[in-house]
Amino acid sequence: MGAIRKIITPVLVTLVVIVGLYLAAVGFASWKQGYSWTEMDWNQDGSTSIVEFFMASDIGKRTITKDDKPCIEYFSFKDGLPIKTECPQ
Numbered sequence: 001m002g003a004i005r006k007i008i009t010p011v012l013v014t015l016v017v018i019v020g021l022y023l024a025a026v027g028f029a030s031w032k033q034g035y036s037w038t039e040m041d042w043n044q045d046g047s048t049s050i051v052e053f054f055m056a057s058d059i060g061k062r063t064i065t066k067d068d069k070p071c072i073e074y075f076s077f078k079d080g081l082p083i084k085t086e087c088p089q
Helices: 002-032 050-058
Strands: 059-066 069-076 082-086
Touching (some): 050 059
Antiparallel strands (some): 069 082
16 A cells, blocks of 8 residues: 555645646736736626636737727637627716
8 A cells, every 4th residue: 555655646746736837827827918807707797706817818808999989809819709898888
């Protein structure tokens, strides 16, 4: 039993470190986007979850014109499709 523990423990520690580094990198990339917490409410339910915070690393912002008004469109870097659009009232 001790030999198995000597093998499994370093493997598990390595996996935890890799997952931790990945989450730190994605969190840093999300933070670097510079979005406010209200902007990161991608599903527009009134609150920003930690999942929405991490999604911010893959979402860009561009200005568009909609009904002759300047609007801000948030889009996915993956495919360029819009996530949400905010226009002044």
